[in-house]
Amino acid sequence: MDLNILWFILITVLFTGFFFLEGFDYGVGILLPFLGHSDIERRVIIQTIAPVWDGNEVWMITAGGALFAAFPHAYATMFSSFYLALFLMLLALIFRGAALEFRSKNEAPEWRTACDWLIFFGSALPAFLWGVAVTNLLQGIPLNAQMTYTGSFFDLLTPYTIIGGITFFLVFSFHGAAFLTLRIASVAKIEEVRACSRKIGLLAALSFVVCLFLTYTNTDLFDKLPAAALLLAAAVVFLGSLASVSAKKYSRGFILSSLAIVFTTAGFFAGLFPRLMVSSLNPAWSLNIYNAASTSYTLGIMTIAALCLVPVVLIYQGWTYWIFRKRVSEKHLEY
Numbered sequence: 001m002d003l004n005i006l007w008f009i010l011i012t013v014l015f016t017g018f019f020f021l022e023g024f025d026y027g028v029g030i031l032l033p034f035l036g037h038s039d040i041e042r043r044v045i046i047q048t049i050a051p052v053w054d055g056n057e058v059w060m061i062t063a064g065g066a067l068f069a070a071f072p073h074a075y076a077t078m079f080s081s082f083y084l085a086l087f088l089m090l091l092a093l094i095f096r097g098a099a100l101e102f103r104s105k106n107e108a109p110e111w112r113t114a115c116d117w118l119i120f121f122g123s124a125l126p127a128f129l130w131g132v133a134v135t136n137l138l139q140g141i142p143l144n145a146q147m148t149y150t151g152s153f154f155d156l157l158t159p160y161t162i163i164g165g166i167t168f169f170l171v172f173s174f175h176g177a178a179f180l181t182l183r184i185a186s187v188a189k190i191e192e193v194r195a196c197s198r199k200i201g202l203l204a205a206l207s208f209v210v211c212l213f214l215t216y217t218n219t220d221l222f223d224k225l226p227a228a229a230l231l232l233a234a235a236v237v238f239l240g241s242l243a244s245v246s247a248k249k250y251s252r253g254f255i256l257s258s259l260a261i262v263f264t265t266a267g268f269f270a271g272l273f274p275r276l277m278v279s280s281l282n283p284a285w286s287l288n289i290y291n292a293a294s295t296s297y298t299l300g301i302m303t304i305a306a307l308c309l310v311p312v313v314l315i316y317q318g319w320t321y322w323i324f325r326k327r328v329s330e331k332h333l334e335y
Contacts, residue, residue: 003300004070004290004293006299007066007071007289007299008273008274008276010306011063011066011067012266012269014059014062014066015063016261017059018056018059019262019264020258020262021059022059022060023172023175023176024172024175024178024179024254025056026123026127026172027127027172027173027176028046028123029049029119029120029122029124029176030120030123030127030169030172030173032123033116034196035180035193040330041189043104044186045180046103046119048179048183051320052320052324053100062313069298069302070294071287072292072294073292074276074287077143077148077292081149081151081277082136082156085129085132085156086129088125089125089130092121093126095121095122097122099115100119103115127172128166130168131166131168132156132161134168134268135163135215136156137268137277138221138278139161139218140219140286141156141278142279143279143286143287144279147285160215163211164211164214167204167210167211170200170207170208171207171208171238173200173204174242174257175254175258177193177194178197178241178254178257181193181194181245181254182251184329185327185328185329197242197246198246201238201242205239212235221267222271224270226267227267227270227271228267228271229267231267234259234260234263237256237257237259237263238260241256241259244256275287275288275289276288
């Protein structure tokens with residue numbers, strides 16, 4: 001297989017894994033202030049993601065590193081184009097990580113409440129901005145012949161990309177609720193989460209449909225059958241997830257919400273292929289897997305390294321989730 005295509009697929013897999021894992025992570029953080037009615041309840045909710053949240057974020061770092069190494073021109077253009085958005089995201093993630101780690105270090109109610117809202121905003125803002133970024137990549141941004149972004153931060157905010165951000169925010173929130181139904185021990189709290197997930201799920205389904213329509217009208221994604229099929233499959237399985245959680249089939253609900261995120265991410269990348277960034281000024285100025293790539297020698301060395309190390313990472317993370325698979329109750333609290 002062409003190494004350029006192989007690395008496009010690998011980066012797709014890395015971002016898919018990131019959105020799947022960090023999606024419920026963000027969702028739990030978004031729901032924290034609203035589902036946790038006491039300090040004990042909020043500690044239980046935080047404990048569901050405490051052992052894994054930092055490992056989930058490694059997927060983002062790995063995906064960014066792979067993009068830098070395999071397609072450096074795309075990395076440079078993307079990070080300069082989305083500079084302010086990525087800075088805001090990084091700032092949010094820093095405060096979120098600090099709040100998760102230091103919340104339990106001070107028992108003052110004001111301190112813990114402040115940490116809870118930092119966790120909320122540190123989860124909500126990245127979820128929204130990822131949706132804005134992904135839809136911008138599909139819609140196209142003003143790139144000139146020198147691979148330079150000629151717009152401003154506010155040029156990234158269009159009706160389509162804002163809907164994309166809202167959709168990511170709502171889908172991740174529902175994904176987090178589905179995750180909580182599997183991790184919380186309290187039957188009464190699970191019922192509350194289920195009721196909440198139904199409301200969020202309906203909003204997410206509506207937003208998803210609107211986003212699909214705008215994707216059809218604003219991009220060429222639906223010209224590619226595999227991409228269109230994946231997005232339509234994502235819509236179907238998301239509705240199946242909503243129905244499963246409503247029917248108290250929690251394991252199936254979480255699996256289907258995970259598949260919805262996987263299909264959506266794969267669909268977006270399939271619609272983008274072989275491009276990495278679309279130029280709205282001139283399609284010929286778009287960055288693709290060839291004009292933005294490293295040398296064949298570099299890609300070859302990276303492929304060997306990836307084949308050796310990626311399985312180790314997958315085994316380790318799978319083992320982590322297996323160890324921390326049990327439901328969380330008050331007696332398990334550490335945070």
